[in-house]
Amino acid sequence: MEKELLKVHGSGNTFYLYSTEDEYEIDWAGFTTWLCEKDRHDGADGLLLILPSEVADAKMRVINADGSEASMCGNGLRCVARYVCEKLGRDEAIIETIKANLRVRKAPSLLEDIPTYAVEISPVSFQLDSLPMNYRGQTNIRHQIIEEFSSTIPFTAVSVPNPHLIGIVDQANIKDNAHQKNLSEMLNGENDFCSDGVNVSYVYPMNDDTIFVRTFERGVGFTNACGTAMTASALVSRLNGIVNDDVITVFNPGGFVRCEVKNLGDFYDLTLIGNATVTASYVFNVEGTAYKFVGLKETEEQKLYQKCIELVKRETASFASY
């Protein structure tokens, strides 16, 4: 049976997006690993599923490139927000996710006429068992040197609600990703710290309201951007006085986003604002576990998005290598 699939990205974090009424229609893990093979239309970082919801306008599920499922995806949620809002003919909606029903809305464009959406990132917890993560019986890791990881990089562990380890680093650890790669591969393999793996981000402060973030994603590897990681990094940077504004611009290898961070005492109100770009639509056939692309139509949107990439390269040329 022929079905339509979109290819989308948020900040260069690329996904296939599939809407269906039947949550059990396809083996999502097997389908996603097939879709994300790099030599198949350049692959992708995962699959976003849009499903009916009894409590919200739609439900989002997130499947990583390795077939594992995640509780949240910030860049993906912006693409889902656009799809659902355009389908409903509205500028805002509520999207059900595993841990929360999240508010999403169309936002003024961050650059030129690039479609831009604002999404709520929630729930947030610094409790190690919310990741989960174990470290010497501690209940949290907040801007702390972990000697097993590094003698110079302070790390914070936070769930939003997927798990993140955020390190504040110097230029040397942005120019060269070897330390981040080794630590991330260890924490996403057999290890004594993170039983479910973890997304690992290195944050380089650029000025008092701007940071650069590179993320090694659980279930994927290095990606152009990770929305939940950029939001978590903005929160950690704000709480540790690395930036001193509640609206933080976050550059990443694939583009840039804005993160709004409101510390309401015992609750953090986090909003991620950025592009939701549709680059192509595909028609595919599925017979059991046999998948086949039968049609492809590219959009004009990536040409517009190219301006974002040029801006990022100009702003980060002094320390980032692409």
Ligand SMILES: N[C@H](CCC[C@H](N)C(=O)O)C(=O)O
């Ligand atoms: N790899 C992540 C899921 C995707 C998150 C990322 N793509 C984002 O935009 O937040 C995890 O396993 O927690």
